[in-house]
Amino acid sequence: MKRLNAGVLLLGLTLAVPLASCSDGSRPTEESSPAASPTAGSGVGTVVRFSTGSASLDVTIGEDNAATRDFLSMLPLTLTMEEFAGREKIADLPRTLHHEGSPGSDPEDGDLIYFVPWGNLGFYYDASGIGFSDQTVHVGRYKATREELARFEGQEVRVEVSR
Numbered sequence: 001m002k003r004l005n006a007g008v009l010l011l012g013l014t015l016a017v018p019l020a021s022c023s024d025g026s027r028p029t030e031e032s033s034p035a036a037s038p039t040a041g042s043g044v045g046t047v048v049r050f051s052t053g054s055a056s057l058d059v060t061i062g063e064d065n066a067a068t069r070d071f072l073s074m075l076p077l078t079l080t081m082e083e084f085a086g087r088e089k090i091a092d093l094p095r096t097l098h099h100e101g102s103p104g105s106d107p108e109d110g111d112l113i114y115f116v117p118w119g120n121l122g123f124y125y126d127a128s129g130i131g132f133s134d135q136t137v138h139v140g141r142y143k144a145t146r147e148e149l150a151r152f153e154g155q156e157v158r159v160e161v162s163r
Contacts, residue, residue, distance in 0.1 A: 112141070
């Protein structure tokens with residue numbers, strides 16, 4: 001019985017805290033909520049530009065999950081891309097992304113993914129034969145050929161929200 005009462009108390013506090021944050025007693029609006037910032041909230045439809053020298057590549061965020069929200073919160077940043085297995089270009093992030101609750105995916109060519117075990121981004125250009133994995137979180141979509149992606153290999157790549 002004590003465990004049930006503690007759970008009810010915790011639920012009540014969880015619901016009360018957001019309401020207490022508004023001085024007039026109203027609920028937070030999207031405009032006043034931290035989720036309204038460009039790096040919080042869903043981020044779906046946000047365009048992220050990867051650029052180096054004269055080359056650039058735009059990725060449109062297509063998922064609302066913990067991993068994509070955390071990725072957007074890290075921007076801007078600089079990464080180095082490299083070839084991996086004749087299937088994708090990968091880039092190590094400065095830290096692992098919070099990904100709890102983010103669904104796995106069945107990657108396709110043109111997908112930007114987050115690979116949980118290695119904590120990196122992957123730009124798939126040949127996903128043939130790769131199936132669904134809980135460890136592969138879909139981040140967004142891009143349009144580029146293998147040759148266009150090759151221009152980013154070994155380069156410092158600036159990653160930022162496109163304005």
